[in-house]
Amino acid sequence: MEKSLWLWGPLYQSSIKMAQDEYSNSLVERHIAVDGGIHAKSAIKTEESWLSIGDGDSSSKTLDQQHPEDKNQSDLALALEHIRNKNPSNSKIRAFGFSGERLDHHMIGLACFKRHLEGFKGLSLIHI
Numbered sequence: 029m030e031k032s033l034w035l036w037g038p039l040y041q042s043s044i045k046m047a048q049d050e051y052s053n054s055l056v057e058r059h060i061a062v063d064g065g066i067h068a069k070s071a072i073k074t075e076e077s078w079l080s081i082g083d084g085d086s087s088s089k090t091l092d093q094q095h096p097e098d099k100n101q102s103d104l105a106l107a108l109e110h111i112r113n114k115n116p117s118n119s120k121i122r123a124f125g126f127s128g129e130r131l132d133h134h135m136i137g138l139a140c141f142k143r144h145l146e147g148f149k150g151l152s153l154i155h156i
Contacts, residue, residue, distance in 0.1 A: 039128045043125055061081070067088075080092045112144055141153060
């Protein structure tokens with residue numbers, strides 16, 4: 029089974045049931061929460077470590093990597109940059125909670141994934 033990194037966005041709620049169903053058949057190496065995605069940690073019980081990154085504008089919890097709200101990158105871009113810089117050993121990223129509310133946010137998210145992850149060889153991204 030291939031190791032994967034699970035990336036959680038602020039719109040994770042509609043993905044919880046699917047994630048719970050998938051979790052028992054997955055080899056998850058780590059979870060990274062993008063801002064409000066940290067609230068998924070209490071919705072899906074996991075044993076792996078979690079890292080939270082963002083400016084806190086959609087989270088009531090303290091984040092591990094707190095950034096200012098006035099910045100030149102989105103929270104998702106900061107998280108993807110972290111993944112790229114740490115060069116994870118996994119080649120599969122499972123993304124939950126990055127689409128669903130507004131088409132413009134969905135399109136920006138897809139472009140952000142493409143821009144930040146296109147340098148990975150053999151990477152598979154499953155985006156919801």
